[in-house]
Amino acid sequence: MVICFTCNKRIEGQVLTALDKTYHPEHFVCEKCKKPICDNKFRTHDGRAYCEEDYNRMFVAQCFGCGQSISGKFISALGHDWHEEHFLCSWCNSKLIGQTFMEHMGKPICQKCFKDNVASKCKRCGQGITERVIKALDNTWHPDCFQCCKCKSAISAKVFSVSSDNEPICEKCS
Known part of the structure; x- marks a missing residue:
């Protein structure tokens, strides 16, 4: 039975x-x-x-990009697992494997898209800032762009003056 x-x-x-x-x-x-x-x-x-x-x-690990199970090679980034082919820039869809990437709103973004679309813009050159930044005079600057409006030398000291146009002036020129 x-x-x-x-x-x-x-x-x-x-x-x-x-x-x-x-x-x-x-x-x-x-x-x-x-x-x-x-x-x-x-x-x-x-x-x-x-x-x-x-x-x-x-x-089974789920790919954050497509929602499907992961059984082969994958990458762990930004607190999620991804099929290698689905780890893409959230702006331009370029592959990010082996590339430097940034995070924007929890999603990966390539350096170029971050710099062009997300990053703070430098007051002097207008380009996006993806690395070290100087915040001064209610603006952001690349370190090399934060320069005296008179002699054009980079200002690395914390002490500087301000012109009537709200531009930095080094100690030597003030």
Whole structure:
């Protein structure tokens, strides 16, 4: 006499054997969604059976770019896992593997797009600032662009004067 592991009743007719136990076919179900696993495609975790969809969603890394399971090479960045081919700039979609990238609103962005679209602009040259920045006179500056409006030498000291046009003047010229 064969007994179903789930309902403890006698099995007459088709018997499903899985995980060293016997079941009525309709009683061998996914631990998560409770749907019968009748196509023999299931995965186990801690001795429990899961349909492939729920197993992948619960126990397999998901690509933050496409939402699908990751089984091959992947990259971990910005607190997420990504298929290498889906780790792209969120502005221009260029591949970022092996490239320097920035973060903007939780998403990766290439240096060029960051500099052109997101970064603070330098008061002197108008270019985006992606590295060291000087904040002075209610503006941002590249260190080399923060220069005396009279002699054009870079101002590295914390002490400087301000012209009537709100431009920096070095100690020597003030």
